[in-house]
Amino acid sequence: MDTTEREFTVAEARALIPQVRARAAEIVRMRADLAELTLDLRVRGSSERGGIPEVKASEARLDEEIAWFTGQGIEVKSLAPFLVDFPATLDGRSVRLCWLEGDTELAWYHRTDLGFAGRRPLA
Template identity: 65%
Template sequence: MDRIFSLDEARSLMPDVRAKVADLVALRADLAEISFDLADAGSSPLGGIPERKALEARIGEILLWFGDQGIELKGAAPILVDFPAELDDESVRLCWVEGETDLAWYHRTELGFAGRRPLPR
């Protein structure tokens, strides 16, 4: 069975989530730059194909961490994560987007991001 988070459980993981996201943001930018440079000029100040493959592997490791925690990664630019949860006996996702300071939003599972609402106080 998939993990169901309480709000406290999800919030307790947020320092790790933010750290992993910070790493992903840096890796995402480096991968975009090295890929563009290699395609455009055949070389990059960031390295060559081995360095690009290493960036891809590091990104893959971080993505696995999210899955291992039961956290759903829904977007890469910006990074969007969902924590499966229940609110008032309804299946929801506690929703956080890169750059937000707190886990303060949710949406019904079947509605996705378009159904985002602030968490009740």
């Protein structure tokens, strides 16, 4: 099955939310560590977090975490804040079930052609 064309039911997407939350928490931690490391290196030329090899390793680990989402057919829309969409159909219309960093559950959707600005609560 080509995961780029996966379509989720609300129940399927909600079943993945515990994994999404755990992986998102790790991404948020890695994102903050990488931001501090790169700023320190740029401003001070050194960091207690390491150097260029640690930057490259952090970027690779971040890419691996993101690959889990895309491998599931979940679209990563933003890293800061972390935002993902699950392709779906509601009432015959193409939508994205969306989960935003900090959400405790999957409770929002938007029409595919509107994006985040058209975000509405799931019934």
